[in-house]
Amino acid sequence: MVQKGPRPLVLCGPSGSGKSTLLKRLLKEFPDKFGFSVSHTTRKPRPGEKDGVHYHFTTKDNMAGAVERGEFIETATFSGNMYGTSKSAVDDVRRTGKICVLDIEIEGVKQVKHTDLDPLLVFIMPPSIEELERRLIARNTENEETLRKRLETAIKEIDFGHEPGNFHIVITNDNLDKAYSDLKEFIAQNNDNRGEETPDGGQNSNDN
Numbered sequence: 522m523v524q525k526g527p528r529p530l531v532l533c534g535p536s537g538s539g540k541s542t543l544l545k546r547l548l549k550e551f552p553d554k555f556g557f558s559v560s561h562t563t564r565k566p567r568p569g570e571k572d573g574v575h576y577h578f579t580t581k582d583n584m585a586g587a588v589e590r591g592e593f594i595e596t597a598t599f600s601g602n603m604y605g606t607s608k609s610a611v612d613d614v615r616r617t618g619k620i621c622v623l624d625i626e627i628e629g630v631k632q633v634k635h636t637d638l639d640p641l642l643v644f645i646m647p648p649s650i651e652e653l654e655r656r657l658i659a660r661n662t663e664n665e666e667t668l669r670k671r672l673e674t675a676i677k678e679i680d681f682g683h684e685p686g687n688f689h690i691v692i693t694n695d696n697l698d699k700a701y702s703d704l705k706e707f708i709a710q711n712n713d714n715r716g717e718e719t720p721d722g723g724q725n726s727n728d729n
């Protein structure tokens with residue numbers, strides 16, 4: 522059982538929409554207010570990645586067992602590796618009294634809606650696919666193939682983001698300062714109203 526505390530915050534959006542940039546800014550400006558949920562993964566650590574800091578690195582057998590025992594809030598498989606948010610990763614942050622921030626994909630968002638986590642759901646929308654492509658190219662982390670895959674996935678994610686009821690707010694990240702202030706304002710307005718409004722499919726909705 523995930524223990525109660527401030528309402529967690531989910532950031533979702535296509536790769537390159539600016540989730541990490543916004544999140545880093547939030548954690549830097551308010552280190553005592555927000556804490557990042559450390560995901561599990563079965564992929565190998567990259568140079569410089571620390572176990573328990575960037576990810577909890579684990580094996581497929583161990584993770585599959587933990588999932589089986591109901592220890593995960595959401596999981597997804599990407600490029601043959603499992604990723605997921607454990608209940609204890611969220612509890613670790615909530616125990617400190619901080620707002621737990623989760624950076625998860627759409628499949629994870631769908632799963633989270635069936636738990637008692639009751640997070641604020643924020644979708645970060647890129648201004649356009651063309652701009653998303655420009656940013657991903659400028660970030661210099663993609664090759665032709667991964668760029669194509671990310672853009673293909675982005676089109677589906679953008680549709681999901683636009684669908685009414687999937688998120689509490691859709692923030693267009695055209696201007697970074699504006700997107701950041703929209704995010705802060707939304708959190709400030711909503712974190713005291715625990716569970717009063719949930720988009721469709723959330724645990725408090727009537728159609729679930």
Ligand SMILES: Nc1ncnc2c1ncn2[C@@H]1O[C@H](COP(=O)(O)OP(=O)(O)OP(=O)(O)O)[C@@H](O)[C@H]1O
Pocket residue numbers: 534535536537538539540541542543656657659660694695696697698
């Ligand atoms: N408003 C903005 N204007 C211009 N560039 C931006 C803006 N927001 C973010 N960027 C840049 O776009 C790139 C993608 O941003 P970021 O890495 O935060 O995306 P992401 O959604 O976290 O992607 P991923 O899911 O792949 O980690 C980065 O190089 C970032 O500096």
